Amino acid sequence: MAGPIEQFEIKPIVALEFGALDLSFTNSAFFMVASVAIVTLLITLSMRGHMLVPNRMQSISELMYEFVANMVKENVGQEGRPYFPFVFTLFMFILFGNMLGMIPYSFTFTSHIIVTFGLAAMVFIGVTVLGFAKHGTHFFSLFVPEGAPKVLLPLIILIEVISYLSRPVSLSIRLFANMMAGHTMLKVFAGFTVAMGVFGVAPLAINVALTGFEFLVAFLQAYVFALLTCLYINDAIHLH
Amino acid sequence: MAFRVGTELVSALMVGVGVGWLLDRWLGTKPWLLIVFFFLGAAAGVFNVYRAINGMSMTPGFRKDDGRAETKKDGSDADGKFP
Numbered sequence: 001m002a003g004p005i006e007q008f009e010i011k012p013i014v015a016l017e018f019g020a021l022d023l024s025f026t027n028s029a030f031f032m033v034a035s036v037a038i039v040t041l042l043i044t045l046s047m048r049g050h051m052l053v054p055n056r057m058q059s060i061s062e063l064m065y066e067f068v069a070n071m072v073k074e075n076v077g078q079e080g081r082p083y084f085p086f087v088f089t090l091f092m093f094i095l096f097g098n099m100l101g102m103i104p105y106s107f108t109f110t111s112h113i114i115v116t117f118g119l120a121a122m123v124f125i126g127v128t129v130l131g132f133a134k135h136g137t138h139f140f141s142l143f144v145p146e147g148a149p150k151v152l153l154p155l156i157i158l159i160e161v162i163s164y165l166s167r168p169v170s171l172s173i174r175l176f177a178n179m180m181a182g183h184t185m186l187k188v189f190a191g192f193t194v195a196m197g198v199f200g201v202a203p204l205a206i207n208v209a210l211t212g213f214e215f216l217v218a219f220l221q222a223y224v225f226a227l228l229t230c231l232y233i234n235d236a237i238h239l240h
Numbered sequence: 241m242a243f244r245v246g247t248e249l250v251s252a253l254m255v256g257v258g259v260g261w262l263l264d265r266w267l268g269t270k271p272w273l274l275i276v277f278f279f280l281g282a283a284a285g286v287f288n289v290y291r292a293i294n295g296m297s298m299t300p301g302f303r304k305d306d307g308r309a310e311t312k313k314d315g316s317d318a319d320g321k322f323p
Contacts, residue, residue, distance in 0.1 A: 155280075162256050162277070162284040170251035170288070174244065224244070 004187035035096040075230035091226035098218035111179040120172035131236035248288040256281015
């Protein structure tokens, strides 16, 4: 019986090694490519018709587009329009990564912290650059809360900087921990089912419920990631 | 929500400890900065949780977001689509 952690193992599909560099095409990379390919195909093929009254596939695309468009609009406003493609790409990539991971025998690339941290670091650096580009050195006023006593300012600025630096960490840990914990739990209960024989019906029933719950988490975490990206963009654009 | 609050608290603490540890190694002041930044990180974590609970979008700065409400009123079309 496979251990609950074995599902997260990275296995090279096409081994590529340049000296000390291991650039193998792994199962993680494969599912990232699959996620990008499926999203691209889904959007481009379903929007081919350009029908005024959309068919089913076109409805799916429009639904997802409007979902993210509304999210950007509500949280950033009209100035957020240039950043819609970025948020949409991020949301779809993570959503399909999470959903592909729900297929049995597949691999969830969002369950690795280096992947989620890479995404979160991209958001963090992008938002910081955006803030500096929009406001110049005035961006530093983000770290000075209004109405704070002058005596406390050095302490508060330090705390605010730590709070700002903790953004990519919390963003990445939230996604990775949710995905990893959920998939581990599924595997653990599946292990109980095998080990308990006839009484394995009970953990099997729990597993059915957990699978449904995991679909919710897969969607919700992609949503939260995109939402927080919107909020960070909003902060960089509308400085307090 | 509970999980979100938990990660906010822990991640700020992690960053605080990380910054303290790195500064200690750089300045050779073991272990004092680690201890100081541990508490600063904990404070930042509590700030983050406070903001998350109050819906202040988890950002530095204490004010509630006025900018968002303002931009919604002007200019945007009613059906929620980008023109």
